Amino acid sequence: MTYIIAEPCIDLKDSACVDVCPVDCIYTEDEDNQYFIHPDECIDCAACEPVCPVVAIFAEDDVPEEWRSFIDLNYEYFGLTR
Template sequence: MAFVITQPCLGCLDASCVEVCPVDCIHGLLPVDEIRQIQLDGDEARLANMQLFIDPQICIDCGACEPECPVEAIFEEFDVPEEWEEYIELNAKFFES
């Protein structure tokens, strides 16, 4: 079972989870440095429809990311709230190529 990033991350992109991930399985549409610069520039509107995702093929289920999320968007796959279950597939699809 992998961890999953859900709806509360949308537009937040705090990225604290990225820093603690031992296997570098958390990514988004933009590199973390670029996300941070956008936030520093006060241009959060550019991030409104973006979020981070966890690659279920790389995640080792260590759970280090979960307590780091300030908006409580990260759940173990079997604990994702029903209203956000579509994020299980969204996380996986983000990494398909």
């Protein structure tokens, strides 16, 4: 299981999650409007979840229904499928 960054992160891009990630698996480009967690690199440590100021990070199985589309979006960002 990986962690997913959902809608509350859009256009905010607070880097608190990046700063605490022990494996540097959270990515973004300047033109992106949010961060993405690489599902193959994430070690499921959950360090990122409590530091998110807008409660945008969820374990994949716990993503709220209204933001479930962000799961596929996250995988697609890295050219992966789940």
